[in-house]
Amino acid sequence: MGATEDSVFDQYRDRVDKPLVRLFRAYGVPEWPYFAAGMVANVVARMASLLPPLVLGVAIDSVFTGDAPFDLPLVPAGWLPATDAAQFEFSALVIGASFVVTAVFTYFYGVSANLFAHRVMHEVRTDSFEKMQSLDMTFFDDKQTGEVMSVLNNDASNLEVFLDDALQNSARLVVMVAGITAILVYENWQLAVVTLGAIPLMVVLTGWFMKRAEPRYERQRAAVGNLNTRLENSLSGVELVKTSAAEDHETERVRSASYRFFRDTMDVLRLSYVYRPGMELLAGISFAVTFAVGGFWLLYGAPGPLTGTLSPGAFVTFIFLTQRFVTPLAEVSNIVDQYENAKASSARVFGLMDVPARVTDAPDATELTDVEGRVEYDDVTFGYESDEDVIHDVSFEAESGDTVALVGPTGAGKSTLCKLLMRMYDVNSGAVSVDGHDVREVTLDSLREHVGYVSQDTFLFDGTIAENVKYGQFDASRDAVVEAAKAADAHEFVHELFDGYDTEVGERGVKLSGGQRQRIAIARAILQDPEVLVFDEATSDVDTETELRIQESLDDLAADRTAVVIAHRLSTVQNADQILVVEDGRIAERGTHDDLLEKNGRYADLWNVQAGLIEQ
Incomplete structure (x- = not known):
């Protein structure tokens, strides 16, 4: 502080x-x-x-x-x-x-x-x-x-x-x-x-x-x-x-x-x-x-x-x-x-x-092209500079088109795992791969072009809604912006604003609610049209009804894409192809929703608490 x-x-x-x-x-x-x-x-x-x-x-x-x-x-x-x-x-x-x-x-x-x-x-x-x-x-x-x-x-x-x-x-x-x-x-x-x-x-x-x-x-x-x-x-x-x-x-x-x-x-x-x-x-x-x-x-x-x-x-x-x-x-x-x-x-x-940039393109880095979306974590360990490791020996695979959900308590390392995929940080040991290519061996620009990311800490620049939706895709047409907003369930509230898509959002988007900011951020990722989508509690600031509508849009969007989803509300990921329970930087459990409920372990406890079946 x-x-x-x-x-x-x-x-x-x-x-x-x-x-x-x-x-x-x-x-x-x-x-x-x-x-x-x-x-x-x-x-x-x-x-x-x-x-x-x-x-x-x-x-x-x-x-x-x-x-x-x-x-x-x-x-x-x-x-x-x-x-x-x-x-x-x-x-x-x-x-x-x-x-x-x-x-x-x-x-x-x-x-x-x-x-x-x-x-x-x-x-x-x-x-x-x-x-x-x-x-x-x-x-x-x-x-x-x-x-x-x-x-x-x-x-x-x-x-x-x-x-x-x-x-x-x-x-x-x-x-x-x-x-x-x-x-x-x-x-x-x-x-x-x-x-x-x-x-x-x-x-x-x-x-x-x-x-x-x-x-x-x-x-x-x-x-x-x-x-x-x-x-x-x-x-x-x-x-x-x-x-x-x-x-x-x-x-x-x-x-x-x-x-x-x-x-x-x-x-x-x-x-x-x-x-x-x-x-x-x-x-x-x-x-x-x-x-x-x-x-x-x-x-x-x-x-x-x-x-x-x-x-x-x-x-x-x-x-x-x-x-x-x-x-x-x-x-x-x-x-x-x-x-x-x-x-x-x-x-x-x-x-x-003179501060060294540690995450840079390797001298022989190649462009990541023709991406199918297969993601693999192979025995990944990571720790922040001068700190103890926060990720320990994590391994999992997501085939092209799969949805992998990361659940678990706050501070377990879920967001850090996702940021390793984006190469916000480099692993200490092990490897993170996309289509079999170690992310450290491809160019940063090409990697991030094919991986869309929506953070729980939504950031909007001071400017119009349209400018924020097409940030990173600066040549996108107004029609493309509108379609992305519709897919993110943002078009209705934007249309009701006095200046519509030309409405100024203020510094850090202060003129919009948290849920509205999240929907704009989701529209931005949709407009990017990546092969891999990462959602870090991307619907945490919206009400249940809006969340359901956004979830339907996300399900449609992720139908032919690989998705890595961090979720606090387990109901939003119960249809995931694979659910990973992360605790203290390790995968404590893995499986489908039904498999994990049958195991009656940590995931089942979390589900029962959220479903109101037992007290926390």
């Missing part, structure tokens, strides 16, 4: 090596043109944004004070104007053009970077979902729906933020720091050393933060999954909660999961509140020291060990660029924050992808 304290993907997540590197190798490389275009546009935009302070400094020293020649780095002198007026006009034109270039290439960079990020995350989401779909039922027996949703939703979104924002800011930071450093060194290498003196301290602070942040982010992501699981369970079971007057109990459980998330989030934030202000303080100190040393240099000459002169234009350039320095350096905290979050999330995503 309760959510586990630790992530159910811990054992797989911990094995993921360099998750973000793996992300780029697996998903970034195929999208490299968008990434490359974005990086080129980013470099052009950021370099263009550095031109105005440089040109302004040169113009001050050359045009306004006349203390230095009009000279720009990497630009031949012959390309530059000679008069003050022309130099002023040229400077104004370059400054204006640089803003235009910055805006245009920032647009191209944003589009390219977002295309890269969202295309990658589209592939990650769909691949993660496809992987989840391929996993066998053992995985879903142990894992929590909210935890899986957290991986597909929250963790994938974290990666999207990283690929979109963090990469964009990282690229901008690299270009800005490299460009500003080059210009500052070009203008005055001594003052540049003073300005850049805070960077080693920032590197040390960043290393300290990353070392301590990683385990905190891992705990936070696990707490998100735990909270999602609790919310999903509580909302899915809201009817039970209300009928049990357990609202306070569920609220307390959600409060506990929410507090764990709050506690782990605050653990991350407390560390961030040391790191982020620390980075901003170091960046601010760098600006203040640059202003103080440069201003002193202009007023009184080179201070201390510094030598030479500092022009007013160079000082203005330093002030503008150092201010530009502060913002990207201060954003390092956000980048690291998003990096650590994405690293934890990518480990969980690849942890899901």
